[in-house]
Amino acid sequence: MTFTAPFGLLALLAVPAVVALHLFRNKLPERRVAGLFLFPQEALLAGAGRTRTRLLRTPSFWLELLAALLLGLWLGGLSFGGARSRHVVVVLDDSASMAAGGRDRALVALRQRLGGLGGGDFVSVLRTGPRPEVLAGPKALPHEALATLDGWQPTLPRHDRSPTLDLGRELAVGGGELWFLTDEAPGPGDLDVTWLAFGQSAANAAILGIVREPGADGIERVRAHLAAFGAIASIELVLRTGERELQRVRLEFADGEGTVVVPLPAGVDVLHASLSADALAIDSAAWLLPAPVRDVRVCDQLPSGAADALAIPRLLTALPAVRNEADSRTAQLLLRAMPGPLRAGQLELVVAGDGERRPLAGPFVIDRAHAVCSGLSLQGVVFGAVVRDLPGAVLVAAGALPLCTEEPLDEGRRFWLALDPQLGNFARSPDWPVLMANLVEQAREQVPGPLQTHVLVGGEARFRRGMETEPIDPAASADPEHQRRRTLWLLGPDGVRVQGHGDRTVGFPVRTVGVHTVQDHAQRPLGQFAARFLDATESDLRLLRTMERAASADVQAARQSAARDTGWERRVLALLLFVIVLLDWWVLARRDT
């Protein structure tokens, strides 16, 4: 039993005061009697001049005594030990260096500390990251919090821990304790945090960069850039595909860094590169996927004369990763003389040849900030312009005459080109293939599949959804079943499935290294990502420390004072006090009547 306001116990002086008042009371209810001489002469009031009387242990006396006692306890902030509820906010440093033994040591210490909490105490567990994540709680029971700790695997590159600590401070408002489990020594700030570091300095080697390079000789190579942090003179790099080891290379470090180039045999699908065992495993492995096929499907619906004048078949052959597509519904890029229906994600170039024709030699105004106009110069070009109004934002103009515009649409993008291909030399100039190449690259972004097959842990894997999944009826998009069928999942190497977020481009947070597979609602594979870790500062384990720094004494005192939840004791005491005062009033009123 403790008291949160010991000075309030001075109110217990009311107890002897009540006794004194009853000892020196001078008024009892009167009763007129006839035979006073019949009563024993053991008077309470001895006589005139003396006011001290024999103590009357009446119900009123006991009630007033009890009321004074309760008042003193109430003001003193009575608190029973069992009722004092602790709230511990645990912030786990999710940076990858914690995986170098710090995590295990931190969990052992944390289990020991949380095991010492009572059944009425609460624990909140947070994980640092770009966005703070609550693993348990807020205010979970200790055994619930302990159950969540097994799944904690620190993998993130270096990040700012302040948002998570700030969230922890908010959760700890009202007397909670804030523990930060990390592997580094604290800085000058964060004095309100109980800093628990479990790191140990160690030498470590890491893959800082690794790529698959198609060589000019047709041989694919792997170029790996390795680094050693600490006393590591050499290290072995092992390349595997599946269960088959392709090559084993030893690298002698010079100035702590080194590069290895290894040729690959043909037909290697997923390549796994790993270093020999060291302090930190996450930065010693990488997975390399073959370059994805992202062909742009182009549907040419121009009149044959215009298409020939623009050399469309030749262009489609010359541009890389471009395919001719007859079905306008599945093409990413459509070439038309008149605007037609578009689906979301489709890009249309309308070569508008109707109208007054005028050859223009410039000068031309080009919106070079637009991706479609990138590389356009129109130097020496005589533009066979068609004089007409074009909808949308002007990209290329000659004086007040728009030559190329982009029309904003609800679905897809439409570009207008006021061009007579037979007039002028634009179709034969280098600017026309540049323009087409820009359009193809814009359309390539809409090709279904991973936007990047290699992503870093802590980043986001983005996947472009196919146009066939787009709803024909916009109203159908609100249908829950349709939503379920459109949902994409990312299956990690650890078997954990993460739901994607986004409409046309679906993003998945990546927290583990390895090959991830994008799946649809029926668990059919749609694409793959290879995630690896890259952060030289996290790979450098030489500055890790094991230490403990308690929160400052002021903060501890303030928390200890605020943490005492005396609410229910005070409420019970107040209720009892009220009842007793009422009872005393009733007893006195009854006695007087």
Place this chain on the structure above:
Amino acid sequence: MNDLALLDADDRAALAAFRLRLGDRRFRGRAGGRRGHGAGSSLEFLDFRDYVPGDDLRHVDWRGYARSEVLRVRLHEEEVAPFVDLVVDPSASMAVTAAKARAARALAVAFAQWSQQEGCASRLLQLGGGVVGPTGLGFDETTPVDAPAAPLVPLRRAGARILLTDGLWPGDPAPLLHTLQGGASRFLCVQLLDPWELAPPVGDALQLVDCEGERRLELRLDARTVAGYRQRLQRLCERLRTLVVGAGGSYVLVEAGPLGAMASGPLSAALVVEPA
């Protein structure tokens, strides 16, 4: 003011439901319907005596004269209306509670009425005072005395006397009772006590104030105190009863209450009243 106006409807009904029992004692008084001490003119034969000149010849026993040639006169019993002196204790203790005052006034009026109904010549006297009417009963005598004095007016001899008091005097009641019982054909002592006086509740702490003075006593009426009080009260009542009964009188202890309850209870049990 009519004496009955002092009673409420219930008390008046109780008054009509009972009558005073005077018994077969011989009283003195004016001509009436009860046997007196001497010869009278009733139809009840009393005795013979020798004829003396002047006697009414109609009372001569001529049949006896024929047998014995001695003139004798037949005597008949005297019939009188007894005197009833109702002596009331006027002390303030008789009105220490409203119930006791009401009961005392009701008993005084009732005894007077019952006496009249029995053909008695009743009068109401106060201890230490004179004759008063029922409406003049004040119960306001607050002078503390050891024992009250007899009425200042001489009591009528060979009559019935009823003393209505609570008997709560610290002094010896014997002299007073000796005075009141002397020369009375019948003496009745009605000791009227309040229920609280008979059995004060245990537990209260009170400041007791003497109703006939300013003496005060603060007491906690615990069980021991109440037991001591009741023991003393019992001794006092027993002393009073012994004195009254020992001198041939009747004693009845009445707990103050409605007249009907008092009449049907202790007064009937003590054969003081009977159903009319």
